[in-house]
Amino acid sequence: MSDQDDPRPFPDPAQLPEVPPDTLGLDAEEMRRLGHKVVDMVVDRAMARGQEPAIRTGDAADLRDRLGGPLPEAPGDPDAALELMAEVALAHQQHGDHPRYFARVPGPAAFAAILGEWMGTGFNTICASWGGASGPATVELVALGWLSEMLGLPAGTEGVLLSGGSMGNLTGFAVARAEMGPGVAYLTDQTHASLPRNLRALGFAGDEIARLPADARWRMSAETLRAAISRDRAAGRRPMMVVATAGATNTGAVDPLPEIADICASEGLWLHVDGAYGAPAAITEEGRAALAGLDRADSLALDPHKWLFQPYDLGVCLVTRPGALERSFAIHPEYLRDVREGAGEVNFGDRSLELSRRSRALKLWMSLRTYGAARFRQAVRDGIACAETAEAMLRAAPETWEVVTPAQLGIVCFAGRGADAAAHEAAARALAESGYACVTTTSLGGRSVLRLCTINPLTTEDDLRGTLDRLAAALAAPPAG
Numbered sequence: 001m002s003d004q005d006d007p008r009p010f011p012d013p014a015q016l017p018e019v020p021p022d023t024l025g026l027d028a029e030e031m032r033r034l035g036h037k038v039v040d041m042v043v044d045r046a047m048a049r050g051q052e053p054a055i056r057t058g059d060a061a062d063l064r065d066r067l068g069g070p071l072p073e074a075p076g077d078p079d080a081a082l083e084l085m086a087e088v089a090l091a092h093q094q095h096g097d098h099p100r101y102f103a104r105v106p107g108p109a110a111f112a113a114i115l116g117e118w119m120g121t122g123f124n125t126i127c128a129s130w131g132g133a134s135g136p137a138t139v140e141l142v143a144l145g146w147l148s149e150m151l152g153l154p155a156g157t158e159g160v161l162l163s164g165g166s167m168g169n170l171t172g173f174a175v176a177r178a179e180m181g182p183g184v185a186y187l188t189d190q191t192h193a194s195l196p197r198n199l200r201a202l203g204f205a206g207d208e209i210a211r212l213p214a215d216a217r218w219r220m221s222a223e224t225l226r227a228a229i230s231r232d233r234a235a236g237r238r239p240m241m242v243v244a245t246a247g248a249t250n251t252g253a254v255d256p257l258p259e260i261a262d263i264c265a266s267e268g269l270w271l272h273v274d275g276a277y278g279a280p281a282a283i284t285e286e287g288r289a290a291l292a293g294l295d296r297a298d299s300l301a302l303d304p305h306k307w308l309f310q311p312y313d314l315g316v317c318l319v320t321r322p323g324a325l326e327r328s329f330a331i332h333p334e335y336l337r338d339v340r341e342g343a344g345e346v347n348f349g350d351r352s353l354e355l356s357r358r359s360r361a362l363k364l365w366m367s368l369r370t371y372g373a374a375r376f377r378q379a380v381r382d383g384i385a386c387a388e389t390a391e392a393m394l395r396a397a398p399e400t401w402e403v404v405t406p407a408q409l410g411i412v413c414f415a416g417r418g419a420d421a422a423a424h425e426a427a428a429r430a431l432a433e434s435g436y437a438c439v440t441t442t443s444l445g446g447r448s449v450l451r452l453c454t455i456n457p458l459t460t461e462d463d464l465r466g467t468l469d470r471l472a473a474a475l476a477a478p479p480a481g
């Protein structure tokens with residue numbers, strides 16, 4: 001039989017070169033060498049993270065000069081590219097894993113989670129259909145099951161991994177809308193700004209987004225909610241969903257979930273909980289108490305890239321009504337007809353707006369297997385305790401500081417005695433520019449405050465003290481100029 005008659009479309013495996021070539025021609029040994037170099041660069045940087053600036057922001061023109069240039073037409077030096085990437089691009093960012101990065105929400109990613117992320121990228125995993133990803137899909141189902149169990153959610157809870165809180169909340173809202181039909185969603189003025197944006201993107205009209213004033217503790221008031229629902233019914237509108245927050249970005253405050261869940265049950269409304277920041281605290285005993293009622297949510301968003309030590313990005317949408325995710329998102333076009341749908345087989349592309357999607361579960365699975373749930377609980381407990389320690393330090397210096405909101409789920413807000421917004425902002429800026437630490441300001445009811453978010457288990461008492469001392473010194477210094 002001649003070669004031309006050979007029906008096999010592929011070359012004889014014995015004839016294949018020992019090392020298959022890279023798609024675009026990088027040598028395998030070179031890939032191995034560069035890969036080891038990348039691991040060394042990442043570990044070396046992580047080991048030195050306490051010495052680098054907590055945040056560094058570059059000048060736009062300078063960064064463009066150093067990272068840009070004409071389109072590279074010919075091959076270049078990958079070592080030089082990696083070094084430039086580390087020294088210029090990756091040096092100019094917030095280091096959310098720095099022990100003194102207290103701004104917004106830190107991102108203290110753990111080593112084993114980073115390894116899981118790298119494996120998915122290295123194996124070029126796509127977790128869209130069962131047929132194309134039965135292994136990774138099983139990892140996602142297992143990771144979601146472990147997560148639901150750690151959070152104390154009811155059996156039968158289903159979920160999908162997404163890019164973050166914004167997409168987690170958007171997915172929950174889309175499911176609520178598909179299950180319940182159109183109507184009014186209730187939020188507060190402390191709800192994260194991405195949530196009303198999600199609702200607008202989904203087509204909720206202005207009068208279907210009811211932003212209620214928060215109470216004196218920056219939580220949703222059950223009384224205000226009840227009044228708004230009856231006002232809307234009287235005006236002919238159709239209440240549909242309550243959006244509670246479990247761990248507000250500003251203060252860590254938790255809306256009164258049991259009361260809100262009772263209202264939802266009696267009024268026939270969907271309960272969505274935005275736990276993007278705070279829900280991971282429910283894996284600890286003290287957090288579970290603060291988050292009582294979380295298990296009564298119909299849908300819940302949370303972000304393991306915030307407080308479960310995962311690298312960006314990783315958000316989750318969990319839904320306690322079986323089948324609701326697929327009822328909202330499943331698609332059956334002719335070109336996906338050969339996708340399998342047997343018992344226990346999940347096409348994750350049918351659970352959100354993402355069809356092609358990488359396997360974000362690998363990092364969560366890998367880190368739970370490596371560290372164990374008990375280690376996660378301890379690390380979250382440390383973050384809760386750290387804010388309480390900061391609060392105690394602030395209260396011990398009443399001539400310098402006023403505690404504006406107490407430590408709640410790893411966040412404390414405070415003000416310098418006699419300091420206004422400009423003074424707070426200048427002190428926070430000076431601290432960030434010094435490289436020692438990064439804190440941000442926010443505003444509560446029009447009042448400027450400084451805010452610490454302390455969820456990095458590597459933060460020490462010395463880090464807290466050093467940060468507060470430097471802020472106090474900056475506030476005491478006469479304004480420049």
Ligand SMILES: Cc1ncc(COP(=O)(O)O)c(C=O)c1O
Nearest residue numbers: 105164165166192194249276277
């Ligand atoms: C309470 C809350 N909800 C939603 C979000 C949005 O999450 P992401 O930035 O992951 O999209 C955040 C972000 O900080 C948050 O704190």
